[in-house]
Amino acid sequence: xxxxxxxxxxxxxxxxxxxxxxxxxxxxxxxxxxxxxxxxxxxxxxxxxxxxxxxxxxxxxxxxxxxxxxxxxxxxxxxxxxxxxxxxxxxxxxxxxxxxxxxxxxxxxxxxxxxxxxxxxxxxxxxxxxxxxxxxxxxxxxxxxxxxxxxxxxxxxxxxxxxxxxxxxxxxxxxxxxxxxxxxxxxxxxxxxxxxxxxxxxxxxxxxxxxxxxxxxxxxxxxxxxxxxxxxxxxxxxxxxxxxxxxxxxxxxxxxxxxxxxxxxxxxxx
Numbered sequence: 117x118x119x120x121x122x123x124x125x126x127x128x129x130x131x132x133x134x135x136x137x138x139x140x141x142x143x144x145x146x147x148x149x150x151x152x153x154x155x156x157x158x159x160x161x162x163x164x165x166x167x168x169x170x171x172x173x174x175x176x177x178x179x180x181x182x183x184x185x186x187x188x189x190x191x192x193x194x195x196x197x198x199x200x201x202x203x204x205x206x207x208x209x210x211x212x213x214x215x216x217x218x219x220x221x222x223x224x225x226x227x228x229x230x231x232x233x234x235x236x237x238x239x240x241x242x243x244x245x246x247x248x249x250x251x252x253x254x255x256x257x258x259x260x261x262x263x264x265x266x267x268x269x270x271x272x273x274x275x276x277x278x279x280x281x282x283x284x285x286x287x288x289x290x291x292x293x294x295x296x297x298x299x300x301x302x303x304x305x306x307x308x309x310x311x312x313x314x315x316x317x318x319x320x321x322x323x324x325x326x327x328x329x330x331x332x333x334x335x336x337x338x339x340x341x342x343x344x345x346x347x348x349x350x351x352x353x354x355x356x357x358x359x360x361x362x363x364x365x366x367x368x369x370x371x372x373x374x375x376x377x378x379x380x381x382x383x384x385x386x
Contacts, residue, residue: 120353122251124149129193129200129244131180131237132207134161136308137257140341141204141348142166146173148349150202153193157207157316179318180207180233181225186240199248202352204255205237208280209317210310212327213272223272225321230276234283245296253297253352256284260304260362264370265377299356301348304363307338338363 128145132138134156142165146152151172156162159177166175178189193200209229213222234256245252259274262281266274281300288298309315311332314325344361351359362368 120148120349123201126201126250127151127198128202129153129155129241130204130206131155134158134165136310137341138206139165141206143169144345180237181228183236186236190240190244193244198244200241200244201248201250202253203241203245205234206257207233208257210313211273212270215271215275218272221322225317226272226276231279231283234280238287253356254291255299255301258284258300258302260302260360260367263302265374297356299351300358302360303344304361305338307335307340311335
């Protein structure tokens with residue numbers, strides 16, 4: 117089993133690393149001795165993070181909701197003979213919209229990023245993982261919203277995060293068959309700009325839109341993503357698995373309620 121020190125000198129790629137959880141991961145992995153590729157649809161944000169990290173860190177553009185865009189980004193790395201020992205699929209879209217009466221563009225965008233984007237990212241960067249020697253690990257950022265019943269003010273976000281969690285589990289099973297470790301991260305509410313996610317929405321989904329900063333209060337009051345790093349580092353060192361980092365005190369109760377409801381629906385037919 118690989119320890120975190122075994123990743124030193126190897127290359128990591130983190131999607132959605134221009135800010136938030138992805139930026140934290142990129143910085144911490146660089147501190148651990150890895151060469152980090154900072155990927156983001158906002159190329160200027162990715163470049164700013166890479167420049168600030170310094171050393172051999174570098175930026176990569178690409179839209180994870182666009183399979184061709186990701187394939188081109190991955191090919192640019194292959195052309196430079198870059199192999200990936202660590203891939204963290206972190207990019208996601210925070211969509212505060214309903215499902216029943218949601219706009220088609222918002223629903224399409226949410227699924228294209230939070231679900232299909234994970235699949236396209238894995239397919240695009242898979243050859244670079246196959247080419248790597250030494251330890252190999254894939255991380256997935258889901259959400260604690262995927263562990264409880266979809267409710268609250270962000271039903272579309274919760275729905276797509278349930279999808280991303282299921283996608284991560286399916287991909288993890290395939291990776292295990294290939295002898296590659298994986299971690300599924302489910303963070304709670306953190307101080308990130310995901311509330312303003314539409315700032316990077318492509319034109320085909322309705323274009324960029326800035327949200328009213330007045331809605332950011334509960335995010336700004338939350339803990340910063342770096343509080344998760346010790347637990348993430350432990351998972352990387354111990355071979356991965358599930359990692360739930362809740363910041364809301366009632367998550368366990370809500371988790372239990374959901375699973376009790378599911379168990380209550382069992383009607384064995386054998």
